Amino acid sequence: YSASHVVVSLVKNYPNYLIINLDKLDYCASLKNLETVSEKENYKFIQGDICEPDFIKQLFQTEKIDIVLHFAAQTHVDLSFRHALEFSYVNVYGTNVLVAAAHEANVEKFVYVSTDEVYGGSTDEEFDESSPKCPTNPYASSKAAAECFVQFYWEKYHFPAVITRTSNVYGPHQYPEKVIPKFISLLQQNRKCCIHGSGLQRRNFLYATDVVEAFLIVLKEGKPGEIYNIGTNFEMSIAQLAKELIHLIKETSSESEIERWMDYVKDRPTNDLRYPMNSEKMHNLGWKPKVPWKEGIKKTIEWYKENFHNWKNSEKALEPFPVREPFAHLSGP
Numbered sequence: 001y002s003a004s005h006v007v008v009s010l011v012k013n014y015p016n017y018l019i020i021n022l023d024k025l026d027y028c029a030s031l032k033n034l035e036t037v038s039e040k041e042n043y044k045f046i047q048g049d050i051c052e053p054d055f056i057k058q059l060f061q062t063e064k065i066d067i068v069l070h071f072a073a074q075t076h077v078d079l080s081f082r083h084a085l086e087f088s089y090v091n092v093y094g095t096n097v098l099v100a101a102a103h104e105a106n107v108e109k110f111v112y113v114s115t116d117e118v119y120g121g122s123t124d125e126e127f128d129e130s131s132p133k134c135p136t137n138p139y140a141s142s143k144a145a146a147e148c149f150v151q152f153y154w155e156k157y158h159f160p161a162v163i164t165r166t167s168n169v170y171g172p173h174q175y176p177e178k179v180i181p182k183f184i185s186l187l188q189q190n191r192k193c194c195i196h197g198s199g200l201q202r203r204n205f206l207y208a209t210d211v212v213e214a215f216l217i218v219l220k221e222g223k224p225g226e227i228y229n230i231g232t233n234f235e236m237s238i239a240q241l242a243k244e245l246i247h248l249i250k251e252t253s254s255e256s257e258i259e260r261w262m263d264y265v266k267d268r269p270t271n272d273l274r275y276p277m278n279s280e281k282m283h284n285l286g287w288k289p290k291v292p293w294k295e296g297i298k299k300t301i302e303w304y305k306e307n308f309h310n311w312k313n314s315e316k317a318l319e320p321f322p323v324r325e326p327f328a329h330l331s332g333p
Contacts, residue, residue, distance in 0.1 A: 001174045002166075003071035003113075004033035005208045006215050011037040018042050020063055024049045024072070028175035030310040050094040053101070060105035068102050068110045069215065070095065076177050077117070077139045078268055079322045084138035091142035096149050103159045110150070110161045111218055116204070116231060118144040118165060121272025128278040129165075129227040136270045160224035164215070167231040167277065171208030171296060172303035177317040180205070180297075183242055184304045186318055187249040187261065194320035197267030199239030202274045206232050207296035210289040214282060221285045231277035232289045248301060265320045 003021075010019045023029055025047055037043045048055050050072050059065070073091045074080070080087045095112065102110050119127040120134035135141040153159035170180040183193045214230045222228060236244070239262070246261045247253060282288075308314055 001028070001033070002169045002208060002211050003069065004173050005171070005212045006069065006071075007034060007043075008037050009212045009216065011040050011043045015042050018044060020065065021045045022048050022050070022059070022072070026074075027313055028076075028177065028311070030173070030175075032307070032310045033173040050098045051090060053097045056097050056101045057104070060101045060107075065102075065105060066108045067219065068098070068107055069113065069219075070098055070111065071113045072098075073113075073143070075115075075139060076322060077137050079177075080137055080139035080142070081269055082322070084142075087138050087142045088145070091139075092145045092149065095146035099150055099153050099159070099161070103153055103157060108160060109219065109222075109224070110159065111215070111222065112147065112150045112161060112163045113215075114143050114147050114163055114165045115140065116165050116167050116229070116275040116277050117272070118147065119275060119277070121274060122276055123273055124276075126276045126278045127229070129229055129281060136272055137268075154225045158224070162218060162222040162224060163227040164218055164222075165227065165229050165231075165277070166211060166214075167204035167206050167275065169208055169211050170205050171300050172307070173208070175311055175317060176304070176308065176314055177322065179203075179238060179241065180245075180300065181304060182318060183245045184249065184301055185308050185314070187245060188305060188308070189318070191318070192261050192263040193242040193246070195238055195242055195262060195264050196320075197264070197271055199242070199262075199264065200237050200273070201271050202235050202237045203241075204232050204235050204275065204277070205293070205296075206230070206234075206289055207291035210291050213290075214287050217282070217285050217287045226281075228282050228285075229277040229279045230282055230287075231279040234289070234293055235274070235276070236293075244297070245301075248297070263320075268321075 007021050074087045117140035118133045118135050119131055120136045133144040135144045150161045154161045174181045176182050176185045242262050243258050246258045
């Protein structure tokens with residue numbers, strides 16, 4: 001999802017570079033996110049799976065790739081509790097396959113896109129890049145493990161890898177299983193926001209275009225072997241998020257009316273209260289978030305009015321807990 005914004009920006013702003021978009025086209029993918037660049041001469045889409053070593057090795061040999069941005073992952077935390085092995089397979093094994101092929105191809109830079117969740121939760125301590133990893137769910141654990149393999153290639157081979165850890169990203173193009181597009185879409189269909197547990201869990205939200213700028217700076221200025229937190233001080237509880245969206249979409253300020261659109265459901269096994277990050281390192285490279293919440297969320301609401309059905313299975317994403325067929329049989333070792 002966030003990668004689609006990065007791809008669009010690269011294609012439009014770097015016409016002399018060939019941008020190759022490799023995507024498995026899993027349940028949460030939509031090629032409609034790339035329609036604005038799909039006919040551009042410097043854009044090429046390839047459908048494929050990072051968990052297939054022979055395919056990935058051949059891709060590097062035939063396409064002469066020199067820079068890799070590795071966004072590919074299973075990312076839905078709720079789903080990871082049911083499918084921990086599959087998350088490990090895609091996120092850890094897939095990263096192994098990709099980094100090994102990129103190393104063999106002698107790429108100039110490899111950016112591994114990780115998450116703030118590798119730090120685990122915190123109520124007061126602000127995490128910086130040297131903070132220990134302490135993941136508390138299968139998704140975060142798989143991302144932390146994958147980071148270790150990327151760092152191994154830097155330590156042993158001085159492979160030019162950079163790791164980023166981002167806060168929650170929101171905006172157009174996101175499959176509506178994640179909290180902001182889910183709440184927006186539920187309300188636009190006259191359904192209640194389903195809030196896990198107390199709703200007091202707080203999250204930091206970054207608008208998509210701010211994240212694009214961060215990755216462009218990491219591509220230019222990010223130093224091999226380094227980790228960069230891409231975060232924001234803007235933070236909101238899930239309950240407050242629901243209230244703000246109800247106010248904007250249902251056009252009401254009545255507390256009793258707002259409560260009518262909120263439905264509290266059972267929480268998942270673990271749900272960290274906060275992921276506060278210090279992003280001073282990125283600030284020193286010249287990046288800071290620019291898009292105010294009110295501006296970003298209004299653009300996001302408008303986009304989902306027209307684009308909710310960009311995915312054939314988008315209705316399933318609106319259930320309180322994931323509704324998915326079991327993962328396909330694992331074909332790897």
